[in-house]
Amino acid sequence: MKGISLLGATGSIGTQTLDCIRSNPDRFKLQAIAVGRNLDLTRKIIQEFQPSVVSVQCKEDQEKLRAEFSSHIKIYYGEEGLIEVATYKESQVLVNAILGSVGLLPTLKAIEAGKTIAIANKETLVTAGHIVMAKAKEKNVAILPVDSEHSAIFQCLNGESDKEIERLIITASGGSFRDKSRAELENVTVEDALNHPNWSMGAKITIDSATMMNKGLEVIEAHWLFNQPYEKIDCLLHRESTIHSMVEFKDGSIIAQLGTADMRIPIQYALTYPERIPTKSERLDLATIGKLHFEKMDFDRFRCLQFAYEAGKIGGTLPVVLNAANEVAVHAFLAGEISFLQIEDWIEKALTSHQVIANPDLQTILQVDKETREVVSRY
Numbered sequence: 001m002k003g004i005s006l007l008g009a010t011g012s013i014g015t016q017t018l019d020c021i022r023s024n025p026d027r028f029k030l031q032a033i034a035v036g037r038n039l040d041l042t043r044k045i046i047q048e049f050q051p052s053v054v055s056v057q058c059k060e061d062q063e064k065l066r067a068e069f070s071s072h073i074k075i076y077y078g079e080e081g082l083i084e085v086a087t088y089k090e091s092q093v094l095v096n097a098i099l100g101s102v103g104l105l106p107t108l109k110a111i112e113a114g115k116t117i118a119i120a121n122k123e124t125l126v127t128a129g130h131i132v133m134a135k136a137k138e139k140n141v142a143i144l145p146v147d148s149e150h151s152a153i154f155q156c157l158n159g160e161s162d163k164e165i166e167r168l169i170i171t172a173s174g175g176s177f178r179d180k181s182r183a184e185l186e187n188v189t190v191e192d193a194l195n196h197p198n199w200s201m202g203a204k205i206t207i208d209s210a211t212m213m214n215k216g217l218e219v220i221e222a223h224w225l226f227n228q229p230y231e232k233i234d235c236l237l238h239r240e241s242t243i244h245s246m247v248e249f250k251d252g253s254i255i256a257q258l259g260t261a262d263m264r265i266p267i268q269y270a271l272t273y274p275e276r277i278p279t280k281s282e283r284l285d286l287a288t289i290g291k292l293h294f295e296k297m298d299f300d301r302f303r304c305l306q307f308a309y310e311a312g313k314i315g316g317t318l319p320v321v322l323n324a325a326n327e328v329a330v331h332a333f334l335a336g337e338i339s340f341l342q343i344e345d346w347i348e349k350a351l352t353s354h355q356v357i358a359n360p361d362l363q364t365i366l367q368v369d370k371e372t373r374e375v376v377s378r379y
Contacts, residue, residue, distance in 0.1 A: 002028050002271065005053075005091040005115070007082060007106060009033040010041045012202040013097035013120045013146065013263060018045065020268045023280060028271060032088040034081060034098065034106075039064065046073065053088050055081025079105065086110040093271065095146070096121040099204055100327060101369050104128055108362070111141045118270035120146035122217040123327075127320045128365050129224030143225065144270040149218050150225055151266035152244035152257035157226070160249070168222055169246040169254070171238040172297065175209035177340075178237070182301060188340045190333065207330045211343055212297075216308020220319055223312055230313050235305065237295040242284065260284050303344045307351060316356040317368045324372035325350035350376050 004021060008014040014035075021028040032053035035042045039061055046054060046069060055076045056062050062077040069075070076084050079102070086094050086106035094110040095118045096103050103121035108131070110117060117136070119125065124132060136143050145151050149170050157165075176193050177185060193210045194203060208214035219233050244266075246256040259265050262281040269276065299306040304326070311322040329346040332338045338346070350372055357364055 003031040003091040005032040008097035010038040032085040034085045082106040087113040149245045156247040156255040166248040211304040212302035213304035220312040316358040328376040
């Protein structure tokens with residue numbers, strides 16, 4: 001029986017992780033959860049799974065839940081609570097499905113505690129990949145990818161030598177606006193952007209998919225997860241989201257991982273690795289699909305993807321700025337404060353005005369993240 005700590009339990013990845021736990025009660029026990037402000041769903045999770053530790057975002061919600069649930073459940077809030085969940089002694093695996101750079105510190109604390117990390121929080125590796133991967137190596141802790149693209153690459157590399165890799169090929173659906181020109185993007189709405197053609201995801205990641213920043217962040221993640229230079233990481237537009245990613249080897253062979261657009265498959269694989277167990281997910285029927293389509297990525301069309309490659313290659317604190325500026329800009333777009341294309345403008349302005357600090361320590365990363373958010377919020 002594996003004990004699971006789950007950051008972001010009420011989000012898209014979090015609720016699908018709960019599905020995997022629910023479907024395998026003999027294998028997994030939900031020991032600890034961290035949530036945002038969705039108290040109604042949090043109450044349901046507590047009642048169903050009876051975790052020992054719960055963390056909420058603010059003190060007010062902590063007091064509400066303490067008044068409702070018996071004393072055997074420890075309820076925390078804020079950063080302290082995230083760390084308590086991440087390091088809970090009865091959990092062997094931390095699933096980091098929380099949004100934003102707040103996932104970084106709990107992940108590092110969990111690594112220090114010897115937990116296996118199932119990572120779905122892009123910001124942790126994007127902003128501090130050099131620190132996280134070094135700490136995981138030092139503590140002999142496994143970092144298992146949950147994102148479908150990185151899980152696909154991880155599966156394609158099983159049994160293979162890193163030295164034989166020619167390139168990683170990350171596939172992209174193209175998002176909500178893949179068929180629109182830049183001119184047609186001038187007046188798109190939030191509702192338009194949230195209408196993803198293939199996947200059901202949270203609002204922030206769906207917008208990132210539309211701008212292609214999501215894919216850019218995945219490129220930076222792949223660099224750290226698989227220790228490959230950016231010159232060996234390619235993106236390919238693949239409308240069907242059937243091939244989740246591929247690896248090309250030096251002999252010209254390409255190994256691909258295919259499946260339906262169901263995040264429960266890579267989530268469960270991370271929880272059960274190195275085993276595979278049955279899922280209730282719909283099976284892939286290639287005969288019904290009939291054809292698969294691929295296109296080269298247009299960096300002029302998807303400028304955020306270009307920003308990510310550039311930030312990743314320069315390194316230092318620039319990926320921190322990339323991520324922080326994007327989070328602020330996407331929030332402003334979702335709030336109706338800026339247009340869709342202004343997301344790119346805000347990110348570009350933040351990147352070009354930043355003085356890069358090479359090989360930043362954790363304190364520097366957190367400070368640059370904070371300062372970037374403050375500056376971009378004033379645009």
